[in-house]
Amino acid sequence: MEEIVIHDEFVTLGQLLKMTDAISSGGMAKWFLQEHIVYVNGEEENRRGKKLYPDDVINIPQIGRFKIVAQEA
Template sequence: MDYILFDEFITLGKLLKEIDIISSGGAAKAFLAENTVILNDEHENRRGKKLYPKDVLIFPELGIEIHIEAPSEEEKAEHAEELEEKKRVKEIVAKMNKENKKVTKKPTKPRFPGMR
């Protein structure tokens, strides 16, 4: 399996979550304690270990081998477009939510000192 890395690095725990080996980031510590993980021919159990392009990650018990790759120029452009679209949609949703926000607080009369 190839994993395309668009950032400078990714931590082992975050990678496990992104490829759906674990369901949450907190499960990474337990997973690494119970399973053998081999990074570039060395045993690895640190969830904060930074992974870079050209690293090879092997999970012998699961039969999974992951090659971390750098993206091509075409993939970088496509990823940038996806991020831009995601940002645009987020702004639209925020604007719609702001416009549709209901006032939950009941209006009250102004209070003056000495009046009940």
Template sequence: MATEKIAIHTEYIPLGQFLKLANVIDTGGMVKIFLSEYSVFINGEQDQRRGRKLYVDDVIEIEDIGAFQIVKEQNN
């Protein structure tokens, strides 16, 4: 399975915001429920904290959803 690249323009992004940016969930209100139902692994370690800071090069794997990598947004 291919790893989808998700670009951010800030130093980090909280896990809850990342889930919206990656189109995994539709609204911020869904974060708590989503994290209680799906296992999320960040760089191979399970972490369900919606405020967990994700940085460039972090890899996020979500069971039954897929894998994502945080990349730095390129300025054109």
């Protein structure tokens, strides 16, 4: 499982897709979520604005599993 370090309180699912190179631009997030199944903490999620917080686990089949981690102060 790859860790994704965030610098703010949360990151959106659309931002995460771009950070993981699942998509090349933020505008592709809506399309990607319509065409692919993405799991957040084991539950299917298709909202690009879904807020992801530290310790959330995101599974994107064929791309990878990611855990949100807060940046150390």
